[in-house]
Amino acid sequence: MTPRTLLMAGAISIGTVAPALAQDTVTLQFWEGHSVQEEAATIEMIKAFEDSHPNIKINRTKVSFGTNFEKITTAVASNTLPDVSPIWGGFLTQFAASGQLLDLRQYGVEDMQEGIYPGAWSFGEWQGGVYGVPYAFDARFIAYNKQAFEEAGIAQPPQTYDELYADAEKLTKKNGNTVEQYGLGIGGADALVNFYVNLLYSFGGKIFNDDETQLAIDSDAGIKAAEYLSKLAESGYVSYGGSTGDDLRNSVITGRVAMIHDGPWIFYAEQQANADHPVAVAPMPVVKQGEKSVNFGSVGAYVVYKSSQHPKEAAEFVKFMGSPEAQQYRVKLLKTGVATNVSEQPVAIETYKEWPELKTAQEALNGSQIFPTSAKWPRAFQIILPAAEAIMEGDDPQSTVESAVRQASRQLRR
Amino acid sequence: MASTIKRQQLQIRLIFLGIPLAWLVVFVVSPIFLIFYLSFTDYNILSPAQMIGTLNYEDLWFDSLFWKATWNTFFYTVVSVPLGIVFSLLLAVLVNRRLPGAALYRSIFYIPVVTPLVAVSVVWILIYQTSNGLANYVLSWINVPPQQWLTSSTLAMPSIIVMSIWKGLGFNMVIFLAALQAIPRELHEAAWVDGAGRFRSFFSITLPLLRPAMIYVVVTSIISSFQVFTQVFVMTEGGPNNATVTLVHLIYRTAFLNLDMGYASAMAMLLFVLLVATSLTSFWLMSRNNYYA
Amino acid sequence: MGQTVTTIVDVAQGATKVYRKSRRHNVLGNLFGFYIPATIIAVVMAFPLLWMLALSLRTEADVFIFPPRLVTLPVMWENFIEIWRDPRMQIGLEFWNTFVYATVRSVLQVLLSSMAAFVLARYEFRGRNTIFILVLATTMIPHEVMLLPLYILIKHVPLAGGNDLYGAGGTGWLDTFPGLILPGVVSGYSIFFLRQFFLTLPKEIDEAARLDGASEFGIYWRIALPLSIPALTTLGVFSFQFAWSDFMWPLIITSSDHIKTLQLGLALLSTIDGTQWSLLLAGAVVSSLPLIAIFVLLQRFIVTGINLGVGK
Structure with missing residues (x-):
């Protein structure tokens, strides 16, 4: 083994252990692999989160998930998952059924339900539990x-x-x-x-x-x-x-x-x-x-893995990402938001001035139906x-x- | 003296074969055994595997999509391997000259090989686009209506084959070229003096001497055609109407999209058996009665 | 031994001279037998790549312009600057990582494969064919299905990445260069390839060398390898190129930025939410250039290497 690999191996273990030692700040491992448009929004959302939660740091890793989520699936097999990642398609249910995901109800996530389009919300539900908070909802x-x-x-x-x-x-x-x-x-x-x-x-x-x-x-x-x-x-x-x-x-x-x-x-x-x-x-x-x-609408949700060392903070993070305050930055980057009252947020109002059609798109989310979550x-x-x-x-x-x-x-x- | 040589030969066999083989055993053979084991299990990657006996293999037998993928793979191989070999040999013979500019042509023919397959597939997708694509635009000059290159089940596989042959020509060309270069020119010279024409000399001198390279190219082309994946994955995702689903694409989908690793492993084992049978047969057919095998 | 080689070279060169002289006046023959067909084929072969280059120099909207045009204005040379600046990739570092990955892997591959191939081609012993067939059989399981078992294996490398002697407790070689490079170093393809080449070297060369007192290792190192430079170079180029374009294995095995490879960086330009075509294609052009350069530089070793080989 070269010194370099030793160093890197060390860095991995420090990355996961150190936050547990330091009580005051917690660092969450967050994987994302978005397009340039989505990424710009995500960066602003994370910044807003870190500003309002000074004790939590987000370590954002850009990950190419592979078309079919190979990256996450193999990480499950070896227990090297991050705290939070996005999930889409039919994977949420499979992951939840295999016990990989945290049921977020214990962290009060159900309070958010009213503020989120029903189609998007249902994506995170499985057998009475809530395993994901939607962050993206795109109506056709x-x-x-x-x-x-x-x-x-x-x-x-x-x-x-x-x-x-x-x-x-x-x-x-x-x-x-x-x-x-x-x-x-x-x-x-x-x-x-x-x-x-x-x-x-x-x-x-x-x-x-x-x-x-x-x-x-x-x-x-x-x-x-x-x-x-x-x-x-x-x-x-x-x-x-x-x-x-x-x-x-x-x-x-x-x-x-x-x-x-x-x-x-x-x-x-x-x-x-x-x-x-x-x-x-x-x-x-x-x-x-x-x-x-x-x-028809497609949903992406953030999930917290059961292996996370900081479930409370991670739940806090995914809740924030689905909130109107965070979602307005998606509107700024010309996407729609998952929160029903995102259009009342200042950044969104500003964006609609130039892009009135975006508001029509946002309204389309009201009765939007998604793929089966089965x-x-x-x-x-x-x-x-x-x-x-x-x-x-x-x-x-x-x-x-x-x-x-x-x-x-x-x-x-x- | 003789015993020293014997001892040295034994040592070199042990060390020279031992290290690479141990490597293969650790990084290739042991995963194959794991796949063999998994093929008898129900394993969704997310939860521990459970033994289910031969159920995966029984299901495979009745899985029409698996047989369709097998047929598609077979079709792809039977068309692309011979065409690819003939064209690349012709190219190799063409550029096997000491003429000014030959090196440039060799490089141009080789460029498709070195361009990443994913990028190349993307360019071909754009060329094959029905409404905005270049291929249909060129056809419109001669008043041919737009073709559904990648979206018609009759044309999709041929379109992929064309692109694959184009991509792979340079690879086999270089192998043939290296082998052609190894043929001493005096042999051709002698044949030429004897009055043999170009074609005669090609078939009676060049081709037999190319046999080791030919065996390599045929066997590896068969193996890699049976495992065709990336082009299908990027260009058609197996569509339309499963016309381009190949075995490896189906295996990949089953493992990582359906999260059915056990079933995917069973498919991989069948592909393995199929490949061993096919490649050994072709190997045996080509190397009969020959010193070089 | 040295004499044998010289003689063959002399004969070969002599023959070549005669051969070339007699054809010197055949300009028309060269034109119709080579330049014209070669140019036509070259245009066909190069066109899709020329198209790739053309697309990489466009604005995003011009990529899909109809009717298609080879050159659109403005010519976006900026794409090639932007690809170096894009914050999602660190293309410089990725280039270096990919270079290390491809170089180490191809050098080790050439070395180890040539050892095995040498024994399998040059010695007669019991079980030789069986071993060869088993080696060949290892190429017959698709990579895609090997990913998961290999990944689990790499995670359990003993005494690495916090693992204990039994390979438990840590992350093994995940997210390290050894984990990235080592599994692919020996392949059945490369042993097969070199074996086929070693078979074509005349056996008399070995015998002559032994009579001259060369050791078995000496035969491998001083005779078989130098005579096989075209084949070794070919294998090296192929192996380098395979590692350079590899996507799935680096995708799965790496997670930190400092070990990411070029193809992973480029993949970030094409996500589930959308693709930046012109940038992606600019990246593809950039990632192809080193491979083309390597081929151009090394092709003289492949092609004009030597006229020895088959002496029978």
């Missing part, structure tokens, strides 16, 4: 190019799904084999599932049956959603695919695609492109005029994605979802 909506709508003579964004289809038709411009402007853009892979699930929710369907043993996407509503997706796919008005949401965002900014299904990332993309607010946003359409708009969700996702892709390729929607459900009955049993 329709983002559209205002000029494209004007040119096509469309006065307002589509209110119903029938209007969405009709508008997509009007907004598509072709020149021989080249499509110069697509009416609607749907991303590939995850973005396609987001769109399909949003349709499913809008049509009144659900992903799982009540006891989460079986997929329920072959319900009447599910088949209608699949048929609608199929109709879009066959229309020729849709730009589909590409693994990058950024591509679609830039397309709607430049007007190459007239509208897309996207979340608050669109604002950051606009800012990066130095564009003069060419994009407006609107809630998801409804099936019948007068219904309440339903949109531990079976990752497996279900891997069945739903190929099914949605098959529909986009022209397979019969009804038989595709039915065969997906059959396949799931095998897979979900494992």
Whole structure:
């Protein structure tokens, strides 16, 4: 062993032991791996936390989690976890079920529930316990190019799904084999599932049956959603695919695609492109005029690991990160906040002056539904994605979802 | 004298083989045994593993996705390995010259190899984009409608194969080049004097002498094609409609997304058996009756 | 021994001269047999990378511009400065770490693999083929599934990182250079590769050397290795490059900033919340440059090394 490695090994053990010795200040190990936009917000949130909690220091480590959380999963296997990290997808439930996460109710976290959107809050719950506090909640909506709508003579964004289809038709411009402007853009892979699930929710369907043993996407509503997706796919008005949401965002900014299904990332993309607010946003359409708009939202939550030496301080930290005072910095960086009254915070009010559309996006979070929190969700996702892709390729929607459900009955049993 | 040599040979065999083999045993063989053990367990990484006998293997037998991944992997290998070898050999022969500029061409052909696969995959994603991509733009010049390169189940795998062959050509080219350089020119010279044409001399002199390199390239190409992962992971995530799910991609997903390490281990063991069988067969076929094997 | 080598070199060089002379006037042959096809292939091979370079010099919005253009204005040379300044990465340190990782690993790999390959290729003994096949079999388990067992193994290295004699209690080699480098040092691929090369060296060379009184180690060190410089260089380049581009293992094994590698830094530009394409591609260009430089510098050892090898 070289002196250097000895030193580093020493540094690791000191990092975890020393705070226990020093009673007055506690240092929390916090892993995060956000985009430049999110990171800037996180840094401000941490600073605000440290200012108001002088006895707690946050040691922020930038971690590339790997697409599927490999970094955390392997750290569990060897018990080298930090105190706090973000978690997303179906992992929270699996981690909680395996006893890796701290139930935060013992630190009074349930007091926060009222101030947080129900969709986001439910993400952290598992079997009566609260294992995560949401820090990010991104609703999907329709983002559209205002000029494209004007040119096509469309006065307002589509209110119903029938209007969405009709508008997509009007907004598509072709020149021989080249499509110069697509009416609607749907991303590939995850973005396609987001769109399909949003349709499913809008049509009144659900992903799982009540006891989460079986997929329920072959319900009447599910088949209608699949048929609608199929109709879009066959229309020729849709730009589909590409693994990058950024591509679609830039397309709607430049007007190459007239509208897309996207979340608050669109604002950051606009800012990066130095564009003069060419994009407006609107809630998801409804099936019948007068219904309440339903949109899909994705959640990220911070969790405290059971192995933490400072559970109380860690709980304090994650609670703060979900509070309106902290969340206003996410608004400043053009994201939406998980706290219901974040829009009343001074920083947010200031930001809305330049970005009024951001407020529309924030309001979309009010009835936003999320992916199922079931531990079976990752497996279900891997069945739903190929099914949605098959529909986009022209397979019969009804038989595709039915065969997906059959396949799931095998897979979900494992 | 003879006994000294004998003793020295014994020593060198022990030490020279012993150290690397011990290394392999610790860092490669022992994990393989652990994977073998895990393949008989239910292990979600987060909680301790539990023995479940051969249940994982029984489930595999009925898992249509596993068989689809096996088929996709097989297809990928059967198409990309021969094409890759033929093209890289042609390239190697092409640049195996002492002409001004040959070194520059060798470097250009090698550049794709040294560029990180993740970065390269990203560039190809952008090229393959349906609405904004370069490939479709070029096709539009000759009035061909846009193709769904990565989003149609018929085109996705071929698109990945094209990119993989492009990426790997330079690697095998260098191996062939090193082997070609080792062939004394007087052999070609002699054949030339004897009136053998270029093709004759290539097939009767060059190719047989390339056999050790060829065995290496064929066997390792098969092994690495069976383990194709990154391109699929970055470019299609196995889609569309599982058209590009490969075995290693499925194993990875099962282990780290489904947190089903036991099942993933069982898949890995089957892949292992499949690979041992395939590569040993190809090895044996190529090295029959030959001193160089 | 020395004489044998000289003779072969003389013969080879003589032959080359004749060969070259007779072709000297064949300019057209070179043009159609080499330059034209090679240029066409070079354009095809280099284009995606040229495209990568083009994309790396754009603003974020221009990356997705339609119709595609090779050059967009403004040309963002700033991306290459920004990549050095980006606070999420410490690209200088990461460069150094990656360099240490790749260098140590490839040097050890060449050394250890050549030892095993030498024995497997140059000596006849019982069990030789069995050992070789077992070595080859170690390449047949995918890395992705080895990650977790290896990780657990590294954590339990005895007497390291606070561990006791039985490997319990501490973090072993996690988050250290030995943990990063050592597991990948010996691979079945590299032993296989060098074995194939050693097989092509004429056996007579060994015999002649033994008659001249060379020790077995001397045969390895003074004869087999120098004669194999092209193969050793090739392996070294491949091994360096593999370590340089490695992502999964460094991702899992490292957590501190001071040991992070370049690919991990670049991965931070592409997160679940979004990707900075032009910066990411600028980073990819920067990370490819050393590998291209190494190949350009070392290719003369690979290619024009020697005309010895097969003497049969």
